[in-house]
Amino acid sequence: MVDGWTLVRLLATAAGALATARLAGLLAERLARRLPARHLDSTPFTLVRRCRVPLLATLTCALLLVGEPWVRLAPATGGAVRHTLLLLTIASSAWLSARLSTLVIDASVRVTVRRRDPDLVRRARTQAGMLRRLCQAVIALVALGSMLMTYPAVRALGTSLLASAGLAGVVAGVAAQSTLANLFAGIQLAFGDMARIGDVVVVGGEWGTVEEITLTSVVIATWDQRRIVMPVSYFTSHPFENWSRRDPAITGTALLHLDHSTPVAELRREFEALLAKSELWDGVGKALQVVDTTPSTIVVRALMTARDGGAAFELRCQVREHLIAFLREHHPYALPRLGVAAAPGSGPAGGTGPVGRGGSVQAGY
Structure with missing residues (x-):
């Protein structure tokens, strides 16, 4: 059972962590406002503002983790709280990293396509979407491995994901599976400039527009408002028509x-x-x-x-x-x-049809 002083220290630690995280967030926003930027959507202030929630969550969890020993909880309770805070810190850090990578990639795309070139816009959107999903997958994999390493029973698995085998070992181990094979095909599709979002293609006898390219599939919007979802590996292993790869004419x-x-x-x-x-x-x-x-x-x-x-x-x-x-x-x-011959004996006696013997009827169509 928690005594009165322990509860006071717990509340004081939580309040201090929240106040410090909020103050750090405000200082980061004020500092970001002073930094120069060449493009309005890529200013440091915009990045900090859009990352406010995951940034506050990460700072709060980290400060609570640092201040937990001062609370002096019972060993059993303290161990469980410390472990929970550690998991929350890792999860919030992964959330912040994913949000930062997404915003940086999106800002880079907006700066790149400022010339309004339609061909460049489609290429940049396709490659940015693939990079965004790839970064999120890698961040999730690293966060999962880090969280697994906090459990002694499964530490060997977490170590194999991050240290012993490394990330390259994970990729090589899963590459034999169809999911990651589609992932590699998607990277080849996006950065090989084989197809881009908005391209007009003919795939499997169906005419349509590339609507979305994910890590494992491509969505084709057909002329009759249907959606065809195809694995990315199809586009790297089968021929298909791209009517707008270089010139839509x-x-x-x-x-x-x-x-x-x-x-x-x-x-x-x-x-x-x-x-x-x-x-x-x-x-x-x-x-x-x-x-x-x-x-x-x-x-x-x-x-x-x-x-x-x-x-x-x-x-x-x-x-x-x-x-x-x-x-x-x-x-x-x-x-x-179309010439049509009269049927024998179909007319009156002594005739073969309405046009006489040996005649024909011509019908226009």
Whole structure:
């Protein structure tokens, strides 16, 4: 049972630790205000202010741990309290370290992309996200190993994590597992500039945008608002299409199957007039050519460039719809027709059908 003086010393130690931690936090903020910074979001004051809670928690736990012997608790109670304070100090220190690393990485990204280059922004966001998660994982691993070392029964395990085997031994030991294999693949994906957040990709026959890259998976947002979650290792072991890795501009194609009598030159002029009025065409390239023939049709291919994959898809649909409507209105004979032979004996006596013996029916579509 705790006597009166012990309780007084306990309360005084707690109050002193809280007051000292608060005073240290205020001094750190005042000092950080005086330090120069080249960028508003990366000022030392901003970092200190956003780390206020974990900083106060770390200082309070550390001061309580230092002042615990002065309280003079019973040996059994004192040992349990000392051990609890030690665990809280390690946990709060890990929290502070994770918050600091996150803020420093985010501030570095904002300074790096101040030129507003979209390609650089996507690359920096992808690499920063990977670095952030990697730092948090390493900090959590170190904190867990440090906390394990405070227990005599499992000290050998904690020592193997931090001292004997070391962090490199931990990574090498777990690398055979699929989770860490995905982690290494994620680092390769981010820093190898294979795919970035916001890139337009085609993976497994699905067209979409890279929405998120985590330590173990990549989230693809498809055009129909679905989300495809794929392991990162897929992108390092299988080929995939990246439509915006260096330049988001792309060439779209629209195929038309038409009759041999189609006035191709007039159709080409209509196609060029349509592109000249379209806001989706980037003005770089265009072409309308007959690329193939069959016994009943010709294949006309319309090529047009656009600023990105989404604009190219919309432009292809507009070109296809407009050219078909133009032919239907001005040259209906240019639409493909299908010859249908009359069935033998299907007409009146002495005939084979509505067009006479040996005739055919042509149906447009």
